[in-house]
Amino acid sequence: MRLPPRKRNDFNQFLESIRIPTDTSISDFALLGYSRATLPGDNFSILHPFEHVNEPFEFVTEINFLDHNGYAIDDIKIGNEISFQYGLDSIEVKYNRHTIGYIKKVYTSLFNRIKDTNIKGVIEKK
Known part of the structure; x- marks a missing residue:
């Protein structure tokens, strides 16, 4: 299974990285869904198709090419809003x-x- 063992010293950090409070009681199956089977430090994940989801919902994803864009990552502040420019082939x-x-x-x-719809984007971590 693609979950870190609960006995690991950094398991609470794993929970925090996927926005789950460390005192939450959660099954392995639910944890697998919340984490999308992504382990710390890897790029593998199970993708949700969002075909039958009603708004509002939360969606957390990585920003691709963040370190290749010429913008100083240090200038990006956690908690600040982001916006999106929509195209047929890219967002x-x-x-x-x-x-x-x-x-x-x-x-x-x-x-x-x-x-x-009312889409709001926020920097969660970098």
Whole structure:
């Protein structure tokens, strides 16, 4: 199973990295869903298709090419809002009117489908 052992010293850090309070009682199956089977330090994940999901919902994802965009990552502040520029083939992530990266291509159709709803983006961690 793609979950770290609960007895690991850094298990609470793993929970915090996926926004789950450390005192939460959660099954391995639910934890697998919340973490999308992503382990700390790897890029593997199970992708949710969001085909039958009603708004509002939360969605956490990485920003691709964040470190290749010429924008200083140190200038990006946790908690600040981001915006999106929608295209047929890509979704740009904007911060202070600068492109800082892109949403994973597999989520392009999701973002284009919900772009007219109240989408709010926030930097959670870097």
